[in-house]
Amino acid sequence: MKLRRMWPRRFKHQLALVMSLLLILALAMLGGFTALQQESRARGAVEAQAKLLARSLGEAATNLILIGSLDGVEALALSYATMGDVRRLNVFSPQGQPLTQVVHEAGQSPQASFADPLGQRPLPAVQNPQLSLDTERAMLTVWQPVQTDEQLLAWIQLDYDLSDLRRQSLAIWRNTALVALLAVLLCYPLLMLFLRRPMESVDEARRFAVELADDVGTAPLRLEGPLEMQDLQRALNDASMLLQQHQIVLTDGIQTHREQAKQLAAQNDKLGAIFTNSPDGLLTFNRAGKVEFTNQAFLRMTGLREDEVLGQDDLGLDAKLRELAVEGCDFAGLAASFGPNRQGLTLKGEPPRVLAISGRQTTASSVSLVLYISDETRQHELDRMKSEFLTLAAHELRTPMASIFGFVELLIHREFSDAKRADMLSRIHRQSKLMINILNELLDLARIEARGASEFKFETLDLAELVTQVLSDYLPPQGRERPLFEPSAQAMPVHVDRQKMQQALLNTLSNAYKYSPGGEPVSIGLLVDEPEDGRVHYGVEIRDHGIGLSPAHLARMGERFFRADASGHIPGTGLGVSIVRELLELMGGRLQIESELGQGTCVTLWL
Secondary structure (H helix, E strand, O other), X not given: OHHXXXXXXXXXHHHHHHHHHHHHHXXXXXXXXXXXXXXXXXXXXXXXXXXXXXXXXXXXXXXXXXXXXXXXXXHHHHHHHOOOOEEEEEEEOOOOOEEEEEEOOOOOOOEEOOOOOOOOOOOOOOOOOEEEEEOOOOEEEEEEEEEOOOOEEEEEXXXXXXXXXXXXXHHHHHXXXXXXXXXXXXXXXXXXXXXXXXXXXXXXXXXXXXXXXXXXXXXXXXXXXXXXXXXXXXXXXXXXXXXXXXXXXXXXXXXXXXXXXXXXXXXXXXXXHHHHHOOOEEEEEOOOOOEEEEOHHHHHHHOOOHHHHOOOOXXXXXXXXXXXXXXXXXXXXHHHHOOOOOXXXXXXXXXXXXXEEEEEEOOOOOOXXXXXXXXXXXXXXXXXXXXXXXXXXXXXXXXHHHHHHHHHHHHHHOOOOHHHHHHXXXXXXXXXXXXXXXXXXXXXXXXXXXXXXXXXXXXXEEHHHHHHHHHHHOOOOOOOOOOEEOOOOOOOEEEEEHHHHHHHHHHXXXXXXXXXXXXXXXXXXXXXXXXXXXXXXXXXXEEEOOOOOOHHHHHOOOOOOOOOOOOOOOOOOOOHHHHHHHHHHHOOOEEEEEEEOOOEEEEEEEO
């Protein structure tokens, strides 16, 4: 109990006391380093002994070398080789020729080695004692000059074995390692025992902090241990209360932010879908005057790549659009597009593309200008076609109307014979019929556009039988032969509207006679096609040998108001083929036209 009272309460004091104990243990390990010094001193003693032995041998051999007694030198070397750990003794002349060589292997007696007396050995350059250490062989080599006051007589080479010294060194380090290991084994349990309670408190504080981060640490924290742990307990409890208060505020803020972010994301998705899928082109310029955004519609209209547009200013983009414009296009430039009037731009192509460009300035922080581009090619083409149609319709209607008006006026004001009157009435009837046909085509086209196939009465019919019925009721133009036709015995069931199919056949047959004004024959054939999809297709082929079509005219067949004969010699509105094509498509079929200029035309109605 008394010892417990003396134990410091603060953790830093406790840690200082433990570190003092560890320092005492470390001082005890200093003995190992003392052993290192002993090893160093032992090595110095060996070196001194080797130098003393070499010097003593040199002094003893001086007189023998002076009188030329090599046998005496050899005997002297053999006696010295028996001392200590000498492994080799060599005596060389000043020129490096061996005079005496003695080898002493461990556990054996020294023996003279008779080397080649003519061989030379490199000698030290300085006439002073020299030491060299060969760590691999654990050998110390001493070079001792033998000299008088006047001259150098010889060199003595002595190799001293350091194996015992190495073994002693290894033993010292092994003992030192054992001492260090024992110190660690002794200190570790003591340190762990000392740190057990503080570490338990630290673990408890860590657990509380983790639970606090996970919104679970609501219960007060209680720690045992030094004063630092109690200070940590109070700090964590205070932090827990503050965090709970901040968490309430933060949760409300996060919920509000999420709702706002969700609304903003929904608005961005809507705007992105509008901009991306808009049929009109859109470009935005940032505050630096550079293009920052463009949608696919603009790229598709102009044929430019996205990397060619983004980053351009209005002048750069203006230059690129002018390069794409047709020659002579009256384009005032992008700068004029931000005025009250839209600018028109016609781009090269077949057919040329007509664009309407308008711009707006904004007060947004990131967008300075917005450019709108709409494709009015179709509208211009429709306007052109309507103008051509009005001209054509006026011409086609004026001709029969003028004839009708003229003949009626003659019949009112003049008397004619019965035959002449009948002829004039017949002409009035033909011109009236022509006007009715023109008006019927216009009404058919209007009904198709307005109602589509909603008024069609579909039924399953035999196509071959339907064609036979149409031909039996058909009257060819006056003076023309009936169309050539070979009925088919094979059943050809199709799902069509009877009246619309008859109309398509009669329109196509009428065109075949109309565009073969030279009286060339017209033939009709029935076709069967079995493609890879397994569905059987039936077709009616109507072939004439009339004026035919050029490739350019053939590519435009089926366009509304287009006529292959622009001379006006062949009457018509240019709606017949387009009506046939749209009727077939509404009934699930298609129109196929093959033609060669001057050779005739083949039209196939596939169902």
